[in-house]
Amino acid sequence: MNISSIGNKSVALLFLMSIVLLDYGCVTETTTYSKARKVESSEEVLPDPTPIAEPIATLEPTAAAVASATATPEPTATPTPMATPEPTATPTPTPINAITVSTIEVSNIGQSSFDVVISFSGDENENASVYVNYCSETASAGCNPLLGNSASMAAGSGAYSAFVEGLVSGQVYNVEISATDVDGVIIGFATTSVDLIDPPVCEEGYIEVVADAAVDQTDNFCVAKYEMKNVGSVAIAEAAGLPWVNVSKTMAVSYCSALGANYHLITNNEWMAIARSIEGVANNWSSGNINRGHSDNSPAALLAADEDGQGCANTEQLCTTNWDEQKRTHLLSNGEVIWDLAGNAREWVNWAPTRVNSGAVWLELNAQTPSTAMPAKTFMSEDVGLTMADGIGAYIPGTTTGISAIRGGHFSLLNETGIYTLDLSLSAAAWASNLGFRCSYNPTVVGLPVSRFSIVPISASIYSGGNVTATVKAVDRFGATVTSYQGDVTLVISGPATGGGLVNIVNGEGSLTLIGTAAGQVILSLDDTEGSGLDVASTSEFTVKAVCTAGSAVGVECSGGYKYAAGKVVAMVNQSTGSNYGGTGILAGATNANDGSLNVAALNGDGQTHPAHSVCQNLVLDGFSDWYLPAVNELLAIKAVSSIASTFTLSQYYMSSTEIDASNAKLVSVNNLFASDAAIAKGGATYNPMTSRYVRCVRKY
Structure with a gap:
């Protein structure tokens, strides 16, 4: 090739x-x-x-x-280079105020710290500096968080969080979330407030219960966590040992009072505040039932308490879940735990109501018709649709006299046991082997912040044209006056009285003078017109009574009693059920039969003791102190007014101031068929059933 x-x-x-x-x-x-x-x-x-x-x-x-x-190729021409494109402008950062906060959550609130977390969107550049700012509203009303303290918040996945500590316990803090953008502009966009937990104020063995105005418990209080135990004849609140039983109500009152100032047998208002708190906590319920404590008679005995996590202790129940019908503990709304409010031993409360009916059969609590003496708030559950089957307990009115309330049920009462159980079947002197008690007290704690304004109840009577002092106090949550408080609140009057307006609170207290303008009911309330931010829910009522005039009808209430004759009234109730005339053997000279006031000097001047006369002379009633023992004809004049006579005790004689002689005095039977008047031996200075009789005083207006 x-x-x-x-x-x-x-x-x-x-x-x-x-x-x-x-x-x-x-x-x-x-x-x-x-x-x-x-x-x-x-x-x-x-x-x-x-x-x-x-x-x-x-x-x-x-x-x-x-x-x-x-051949060597000719060199090719160099290509013309492309023009360099204009640089793309840097995107404008998303402005900081594009952040949207969906939630702000405060948790783990303690005595001096809290956690705060915000969920957000819109911080696309992830360059925000976020802070939680805070200041004490309690220490400085209306404080501005941005001018207070600040803590940096750490960024997370869709959230910023921070732990704030070193605060003052018991105070309310205003909280504001703010952010700083690249230009240093501060923008606030979320606010809330935090109420720090107060330090424990109740003594060991006692827990704090939050006030509930709906049951007339206006202040917080401390109550025994356990049924009282007998430790050396002293009532002690502790888990160990069996409840102190076989105690009468009178003894229970004494044992609680012996613990110190402000200690007392638990009141019914306090019991109801606890029961309503328990009713409102979901942890105490399961499948529509509230746990009723040791109540199934198994074991058939009283039990000692245990640690809070052992709510079924000694009940022969496993309590493998959080709830069990025989569970002996209940959780309160403030997180406190109380033992055996239902079951174990039934408990005395310091309340002696007039029962709404009578009988020896257990009844549905919420099926009873409330009365003035027993309104719904004193014994019924908040949800009046609840029944015995729901675990709230039952009601037995009883038939005895001299009753006092017993609550909670006991270990063998079965379905009638519950936190609202009310037993009115025993007298205050009764005792039983399953009947114990629980003490409570109002602590005095120095330094607690002001919680609310409180109107001091007016106990003095006021008559049309007369005046009375209305006092308002700034108090802490236990009702103690906060003497460091200075401020103002407005007293509002509804009814026939004048004198309301701005009350200047100095050293925790202020007052106004009110004048009654006509007979009727007066309601006092408060209005926070000065923006203190304190609770002003306190109210009080009093009655303005009528003054008797020449035009007042016989039988009407006025000037301290019932008008029975021109210029004269008689007291509306008995002043004594057994007093002697006294001074036997001595003629005092009190012989006036028409005007007992003319017998006063003689009875005061004979050197003898005259008990019935002294009852009236020393009486101060409805603000009046000029009462005297009526003469015989004054009692007969009262007897002639049937509406007044019906208020006197049937088949009883009433002592007059009219002497018969040195040994005898006149009596009148006002409300019976006996003789209109009779004689009785004067007797001596002390009670004698043969010579002592009823007393009703009169006065002139």
């Missing part, structure tokens, strides 16, 4: 292949950019080149072709 021929053929072949490749679009940089641009702008894309149908024939190159192929 001719080697040179082969080489010439190869050169020619390479030349032809280069032409083919150029036809197939082996692209330059300019071509590539152009096609890409067309695609991006959705222009028509160039079609693919037509493929070669036949293979290329082998050709003998001519001399000219060889020369052309082997």
Whole structure:
């Protein structure tokens, strides 16, 4: 084979292949950019080149072709470079006020600290500096958090969080979340408040219960966590030991009072505040039932308490779940735990109501008709649709006299046991082997913040045209006056009295003088017109009574009693059920039969003791102190007014101030069929059933 021929053929072949490749679009940089641009702008894309149908024939190159192929090629022109594009502008950062806070949550509130978390969106640059600002509203009313303290919040996944500590216990803190953008502009966009937990104020064995105005318990109080135990004849609140039973109500009152100032047998208002608190906590319920404590008579005995986590202690129940019908503990709304309010031992409360009915059968509590003496708030559950089957307990009115209330039920009472159980079947002197008690007290804690304004109840009587002082105090949550408080609150009057308005509270107390304008009921309330932010729910009522006039009808109530004659009234109740005339053997000279006031000097001047006369002379009633023992004919005049006579005790004689002689005095039977008047021996200075009789005093207006 001719080697040179082969080489010439190869050169020619390479030349032809280069032409083919150029036809197939082996692209330059300019071509590539152009096609890409067309695609991006959705222009028509160039079609693919037509493929070669036949293979290329082998050709003998001519001399000219060889020369052309082997010649040094002319250099190609350098492509014109593309223009540098304008730089793209940096995106404007999302402004800080684009952050949207969806929630702000405060948790783990303690005595001096709390956690705060905000959920947010909109901080796309993740460059926000977020802070929680806070200041004490209690220490400085209306404080501005941005001017107070600040803590940096740590960024997380969709949230910022911070732990704030070193605060003052028992105070309310205003809290505001703020953010700083790249320009240093502070923007506040979420606010709340935090009420820190106060330090424990109740003594060991006692827990704090929150006030409930709906049951007339206006102040917080401390109550024994457990039924009282007998430790060396002292009532102690502790878990160990069995309840102190076989105690009468009178003894229970004494044992509680002996513990110190402000200690007392638990009141019914306090019991109801606890029961209502328990009713409102979901943890005490399961499947529509509230746990009723040790009440199934298994074991048939009183039990000691235990740690709070052992609510079924000694009941022969497993308590494998959080709830059990025999569970002996209940959780209060403030997180405190109380033992055996229902079951174990039934308990005395310091309340002696007039029962709404009588009988020895257990009844549904909420099915009873409330009365003035027993309104619903004194014994019924908040949800009046609850029944014995729901675990709230039952009611037994009883038939005895001298009753006092017993609550909670006991270990063998079964379904009648519950937190609202009310037993009125025993007298205050009774005792039983399953009947115990529980003490409570009102602590005096120095330094607690002001919680509310309180109107001091008006006990003095006021008559039309007369005046009375209304006092308002700034008190802490236990009702103690906060003597450091200075401020104002408005006293509002509804009814026939004047004198309301702004009360200036100095050293925790302020007062106004009210004037009665006519007979009727007056209701006092408060209005926070000065923006103190304190609770102003306190109210008080009093009655303005009528003053007797010449036009007042006989039998009406006025001037301290019932008008029975022109210028004279008689007291509306008995002043004594057994007093002697006294001074036997001595004629005092009190012989006036028409006007007992004219016998006063004689009875005061004979040097003898006259008990019935002294009862009236020392009487202060409805603000009046000019009472005297009526003469015999004054009692007969009272007897003639049937509406007044009906208020006297049937089949009893009443002592007059009229002497018969040195040994005897006059009596009158006002409300019976006996003789209108009779004689009785004067007797001595002390009670004698043979010579002592009832007393009702009179006065002039």
